[in-house]
Amino acid sequence: MFLFPIANFYLFEWYTHNPWESMKVPIQFLNIYFFELLMALFLFVFGRLKWSLRLQSIFFMIAGLANYYVISFRSAPIMPWDIYSLGTAMSVAGNFKYTIEKQAVLVLIGFVLFIIAESVVNLELRGSAKWRSRFWAMRIAGTVVFIALICSFTHMLHLDSTISKYGMYDKLFTPTVMSKRDGTAVAFLMELRYVSVDKPANYSDSAVNEILAPYADAHETQNSPASLPNIIVIMNEAFSDPAVLGEFDTNKDYMPYIHSIMNGNTDNTISGYLNVSVLGGNTANTEFEFLTGNTMAFLPQGSVAYQQYLKRKTPSLASHLKDLGYETIAMHPYNSTGWDRNKVYPLLGFDKMYFIRDYKNPERIRKYVSDRACYDKIIDMYESRSDNTPFFVFNVTMQNHSSYTEEFDNFTPDIEVSGSNSRALNNYLSLIKISDEAIKYLIDYFSGIDEKTIIVFFGDHQPTNSVVSNIWKLNGKNGNELSDEDEANRYKVPYLIWCNFEIDTRTNADTSANFLATDILEAAGIPMTAYEKYLDRLSETYPVITSIRTEDSEGRSTDTANMMDALNNYAILQYNCIFGKN
Numbered sequence: 157m158f159l160f161p162i163a164n165f166y167l168f169e170w171y172t173h174n175p176w177e178s179m180k181v182p183i184q185f186l187n188i189y190f191f192e193l194l195m196a197l198f199l200f201v202f203g204r205l206k207w208s209l210r211l212q213s214i215f216f217m218i219a220g221l222a223n224y225y226v227i228s229f230r231s232a233p234i235m236p237w238d239i240y241s242l243g244t245a246m247s248v249a250g251n252f253k254y255t256i257e258k259q260a261v262l263v264l265i266g267f268v269l270f271i272i273a274e275s276v277v278n279l280e281l282r283g284s285a286k287w288r289s290r291f292w293a294m295r296i297a298g299t300v301v302f303i304a305l306i307c308s309f310t311h312m313l314h315l316d317s318t319i320s321k322y323g324m325y326d327k328l329f330t331p332t333v334m335s336k337r338d339g340t341a342v343a344f345l346m347e348l349r350y351v352s353v354d355k356p357a358n359y360s361d362s363a364v365n366e367i368l369a370p371y372a373d374a375h376e377t378q379n380s381p382a383s384l385p386n387i388i389v390i391m392n393e394a395f396s397d398p399a400v401l402g403e404f405d406t407n408k409d410y411m412p413y414i415h416s417i418m419n420g421n422t423d424n425t426i427s428g429y430l431n432v433s434v435l436g437g438n439t440a441n442t443e444f445e446f447l448t449g450n451t452m453a454f455l456p457q458g459s460v461a462y463q464q465y466l467k468r469k470t471p472s473l474a475s476h477l478k479d480l481g482y483e484t485i486a487m488h489p490y491n492s493t494g495w496d497r498n499k500v501y502p503l504l505g506f507d508k509m510y511f512i513r514d515y516k517n518p519e520r521i522r523k524y525v526s527d528r529a530c531y532d533k534i535i536d537m538y539e540s541r542s543d544n545t546p547f548f549v550f551n552v553t554m555q556n557h558s559s560y561t562e563e564f565d566n567f568t569p570d571i572e573v574s575g576s577n578s579r580a581l582n583n584y585l586s587l588i589k590i591s592d593e594a595i596k597y598l599i600d601y602f603s604g605i606d607e608k609t610i611i612v613f614f615g616d617h618q619p620t621n622s623v624v625s626n627i628w629k630l631n632g633k634n635g636n637e638l639s640d641e642d643e644a645n646r647y648k649v650p651y652l653i654w655c656n657f658e659i660d661t662r663t664n665a666d667t668s669a670n671f672l673a674t675d676i677l678e679a680a681g682i683p684m685t686a687y688e689k690y691l692d693r694l695s696e697t698y699p700v701i702t703s704i705r706t707e708d709s710e711g712r713s714t715d716t717a718n719m720m721d722a723l724n725n726y727a728i729l730q731y732n733c734i735f736g737k738n
Contacts, residue, residue, distance in 0.1 A: 157199075157209075157279070160212075161188065161194070164191055165184075165216075169187075170259065170263050171224045172227055175339070178337055183324060183337070183339060190345070191341070193309065194306070196302050197306065200302060206274055210271055214267075220340075229437070229558065232331050235347050235459075236351055253559050314349040324346070325338055347456070353456070359728050364728060364732045367725045367728060371687075371693070384680070384682065385680050386609040388548075388551070388598075388602075389446075389551065389613075389676075390531075390553065390598075391551070392613060392616070393439065393552070393553045393556045393615075394615065396649045396650070398618070401631075401642070401646070402633065404575075407574075411592040411650075414613075418652070424658055425659075426665050427653070428662075428666040430649050430650070430669055431668040432702060436618065437617070438460060440460055440461070440463075442616040444462060445669035446673060447550070448470060449472075449671070449673055449687065450733060451703065454726075457703055461734075462495045463496050466503055466734070469503050472504040476685055477548045477682075484548045485509075485510070485550070486551075487533065488511055489511070489525035489529070489530055489553070489554050490512050515529065522567050524555050524556075528590075530551055530553055531597060534598070552616075556587045558619060560581075567587075569585075570586055576629075578626040581623055584623050595611075599611055612652070613652050614650065617649065618646060624646075640713070644704070644713060651672065666707075667699050668699070669702075671699065674688050674691050674695065687729060687733065701716065
């Protein structure tokens with residue numbers, strides 16, 4: 157009764173790490189206590205110890221294996237809010253290559269042996285016919301008691317006093333470390349504390365009005381409505397430059413066009429590195445930050461704003477441009493239900509949406525619609541317009557989606573990294589080169605038209621550790637022991653703003669996703685809302701704000717968790733934007 161739950165706990169942890177190396181003994185006992193509570197709950201529910209133990213073993217065998225693959229694919233464990241992303245995860249599950257290491261195989265064998273051994277357990281809760289009604293009442297009472305104990309245990313884990321007493325790790329921005337140090341199950345329970353979003357300090361309607369008062373005056377546009385530029389935004393799936401992580405040599409440049417722009421060789425461009433709040437996945441959060449100007453810093457780490465919080469019309473770049481007379485279009489060459497985009501995009505102010513069903517026989521690279529096919533569709537829409545209404549296109553690509561280890565007839569990698577035999581890294585860089593060629597194609601087309609046009613290009617996040625760990629290895633680094641600077645570099649992706657009209661060319665203009673939209677509006681001479689003007693002013697003091705870190709105008713970097721007092725006005729405005737009164 158008591159030994160099998162203990163064994164289940166250690167096997168569950170052994171899928172991904174050695175709990176004796178990463179977890180303090182008192183914290184191990186916390187996890188064991190939770191496993192014993194579950195065993196007792198199942199015993200009262202099913203009445204037979206055999207099925208109580210078996211159900212626990214089967215559940216943690218499957219959950220542990222799922223967590224093992226989630227960590228390998230996105231470098232982060234399963235978290236409570238992933239339940240909202242289950243549909244999206246299932247839609248791309250078939251695109252990954254499922255391999256398993258020896259340690260995980262041994263864990264699976266251990267679980268199977270335990271499930272077989274549990275078949276000999278005969279303890280059963282039952283009563284005589286005379287006492288049957290009372291017996292069932294006792295089982296129901298026992299079920300209620302152990303549910304209450306589990307709830308009480310979870311509440312205890314949410315207390316700062318508990319975290320301090322046991323020396324628990326509670327930094328949500330490194331969830332993998334949290335699961336290793338606190339135990340996967342206990343860490344999951346601790347994260348439940350952050351499912352809901354609390355009001356910021358001093359939040360009120362009057363506080364919102366007071367903060368926005370200096371920015372209430374209309375911002376004069378530099379353009380007449382008839383000359384507002386077209387705005388084309390490309391958020392490129394997993395596009396990044398791994399060179400920020402360390403030096404490495406390749407047989408040829410994997411992004412010559414982007415590198416040329418970032419080196420200042422193209423006029424009328426702004427470029428630099430965009431700092432994002434996600435890594436290896438959760439693409440929708442970068443969308444959220446860019447389109448709304450809000451930041452994931454004020455929301456639970458690992459949560460997905462699209463699915464958890466956007467349930468009503470929300471101010472965004474799209475809704476603002478729509479109010480100015482733009483036609484607003486969202487494009488994504490994959491399933492419409494991914495991250496609930498088909499529900500969220502209309503709430504953000506998009507007039508039209510195009511998903512995979514709207515792409516007729518597009519070019520594919522591997523399993524995904526190519527960047528070039530996306531850009532051809534944008535060009536077709538531009539050429540087929542019935543009037544000269546300016547349009548805003550937000551295109552989320554799919555070409556570079558993981559995984560990067562499979563072979564395909566329609567994809568021949570041509571980038572090789574010296575000193576590394578990593579197929580994942582070579583394939584990834586080869587895909588980046590194709591994206592580089594495709595964005596040049598799009599910019600070359602709009603260079604030849606008379607209508608003012610802005611093209612914005614950026615990656616949503618870097619790939620998982622399975623790709624970039626080879627670069628760390630080439631530089632003598634261990635991905636589990638990175639410096640603060642190395643950790644910060646893990647969240648940087650290139651970005652560029654290109655105009656076919658004259659603007660001041662700037663390089664090294666590093667920013668974060670929540671500020672990029674105001675940079676576009678400023679370059680275009682488009683009026684801003686009061687909130688956008690506030691963000692524009694805030695970015696002068698803090699040009700980078702992500703869920704991971706905040707960087708000031710002097711280049712000093714601080715964990716964002718330590719900046720909440722300084723950023724409280726921002727938090728107030730964001731809370732009002734998402735959760736305030738309509």
